[in-house]
Amino acid sequence: MKIALLGYGKMGKVIENIALQRGHEIVLRKKSNDSFEGLEDADVAIDFSIPDAAIGNISACLNSNVPVISGTTGWLEHYHNMAQLCEEKKGAFIYGSNFSLGVNIFFELNTYLAKMMANLKQYKVSMEEVHHTQKLDAPSGTAITLAKDIINNSDYAGWAIGNPKEGDIFIDAKRVEGVPGTHTVTYNSEVDAIEIKHTAHNREGFALGAVIAAEWIIGKQGVYSMKDVLGL
Known part of the structure; x- marks a missing residue:
């Protein structure tokens, strides 16, 4: 080829x-x-x-x-x-x-979890993405895909990296030297938290x-x- x-x-x-x-x-x-x-x-x-x-x-x-x-x-x-x-x-x-093959499996897990959590209003979802300092866009395209998949399967209306409005998913976008890409989705309540995470080791x-x-x-x-x- x-x-x-x-x-x-x-x-x-x-x-x-x-x-x-x-x-x-x-x-x-x-x-x-x-x-x-x-x-x-x-x-x-x-x-x-x-x-x-x-x-x-x-x-x-x-x-x-x-x-x-x-x-x-x-x-x-x-x-x-x-x-x-x-x-x-x-x-x-x-x-x-x-x-990444692993990230695409992670996308499916994220969608499945969003469906499970949709009616559990005591949990609030947030996200963190960490990438190398040369990455030009923030949040990452991967984080946006994750957020959109949650939005499509819940009552959340949008996402934000600054000051999220009520109904927005907060995405904490960090840039750290040498990090290929780490994405974490967290559902947090007063009594516990549920977290899924994908960490890339290299490109x-x-x-x-x-x-x-x-x-x-x-x-x-x-x-x-x-x-x-x-x-x-």
Whole structure:
């Protein structure tokens, strides 16, 4: 499989190593100001860039009939436009706030727990996410996904990182040098607390999931998620 890497920072290089280990070929390593030369040779593209570049990267892939996997967060107000472009071009597109296989299992646990806790009003939910200091967006896309899944299965109306209103889920977003990503969801009451937590030890889990998604999407058409890739 020939892969175009759109974004060649720390994450792009980890993805490259895993892709090569799995027998794939890298035909484009695009940094921020590089051209898309070589994209036409790719079987699939993997975008781990920056929020300002994601829309251009995804659009270029869909317009070139190259399936694209995007793990860039911080641009989701334009997600509908990219999904619509994918449908128009009869392309293939997966966005994931987190491609780690463990995190996607964690998403399912979070949804299941939210359903169980929905009628137990004595418990108040909050979240904490901790990432490295180079992460540009806060809260993380993973934290937003977790919050949205709770909101969709409870009476909570929204989320906030500053001063939460009544009915909001408070997300405490911290930036600490060298932390790949830790997410904790806590239901707290006067008598006890229930907590679920996912801790990433390195970037390889995110990278492996992205490569697995790229392998899965070949030959498909439409807009998908990691739930489709993993059969969850």
